[in-house]
Amino acid sequence: MILTPTMTGITSPDPLQHAFKVKSAPHAGRSGSRPVFLKPEQWQQWWQQPSQATERALYIHIPFCRKRCTFCNFFENGTNPQRINRYMQRLTEQLKIAADTPLAQSRPFNTVYVGGGTPTDISSDEVKRLGEAISRFPLIDNAEVTLEGRLNGFDDDKWHNATENGFNRFSFGVQSFDTQVRQAAGRFDDKDYLLTRLNQLSLHPSASIVIDLIFGLPGQTMEIWQQDLQAVIDSGVHGIDLYQLIGLSGTRIDHAREKGKILGTALSEYQADSQARANMYATGANHFESLNWQRLSSCHWRRDSRERSVYNSLAKSGIEILPFGAGAGGSIHGHGCMNGRDLKQWHLTHDEADAAGTLTAPVQVPGMLMSPNPAAKLDAIFKRGLDSGRLDLNLLAKDMTLHLMPLFKAWQTNGLAKLETSSLALTLAGRFWNVNMQTGLFEFLSENPFVASQEPAAQSIAS
Structure with missing residues (x-):
């Protein structure tokens, strides 16, 4: 042993x-899996076969961001209205084609997650059209449909188009409420704006408002972290995720560290080590549980039952997740799949498919397929x-x-x-x-x- x-x-x-x-x-x-190659005709056949999964999800990827945060190592494409519009036209077309296939229609979907990138950077009309495309899939009653993003630029028009077209859960990456820590991390907006906007959105009678906080950001002392935790309560949101800053390679924080620098605030270059981050986690967990927030996972708590965290829970259970968009990942018929992130190649594949004729299944885009994990x-x-x-x-x-x-x-x-x-x-x-x-x-x-x-x-x- x-x-x-x-x-x-x-x-x-x-x-x-x-x-x-x-x-x-x-x-x-x-x-436990290995890469597999699927011929185009086999890919088409997959979408004509009913699903055998008992629980299912859709994952839709919007790979655009206006700004690269210092802790992020997967920035893909800068936000540009024309580029986004072209992408969203293609994406919604593919969703509509997929929704009509036997694979999609054979069993209902429990949850939908629109992630990125920054999905809230799309226009208000694109939010509406995306919601309409999602509604073509068979969803269970009261299915959780999440739109991820940030508060900056998520105006009332987008909010109303989202809630009126099926979105009932909103996950915003706040990361920290502290204005200086946010600026050092490359985030928009100050603490006052965040609190005001979150309070407004949280008044909705049924939508769940969830935010993320990261502990261990440069310049984020324990005192600032405790203020962040209290700000969650003050904001009125229904759920919170607490994530530890991970020292991933390729981030701006990592590049600065290689040069012997810390991307701290004007007041502090404090950088929490692993032990300090452990204490931050414990402080956060005790804070919410002392206020009777329910822990749904090791990093997620909810204020009341409207927040369900269905996608995050089921995704860890090996359910079938149909992926759409450049950079989307999921699984089909037990095969793990990851769409390539190259936006140019993604569009080129769709152009070639259009030229070839009518589609009866979504385009097989560049990416990787894996054999089922035994x-x-x-x-x-x-x-x-x-x-x-x-x-x-x-x-x-x-x-x-x-x-x-x-x-x-x-x-x-x-x-x-x-x-x-x-x-x-x-x-x-x-x-x-x-x-x-x-x-x-x-x-x-x-x-x-x-x-x-x-x-x-x-x-x-x-x-």
């Missing part, structure tokens, strides 16, 4: 700060359970639970989890380090393989 510190963490008087060295990735996963259902149990803070052991075969027990006991010894009668409950420290723990679990299974013939099909995941 091989156990390493990257799997188990280390014994420490303060596991919140020291169980692992650093969180180095936003998500965890393991290999352990996808099992991996989804692990990822969703650990992300929520409680892994239901009843969802695992007894032999699998026994196989993992040395790892679970090590986590318990190191203050990351507690073994209960039928579940593994993460501590506050475990919730902070849950991505490291997921990575460690997959490493454990790689180094200590579970005999394939013993591994049963994973049971369905409870909602």
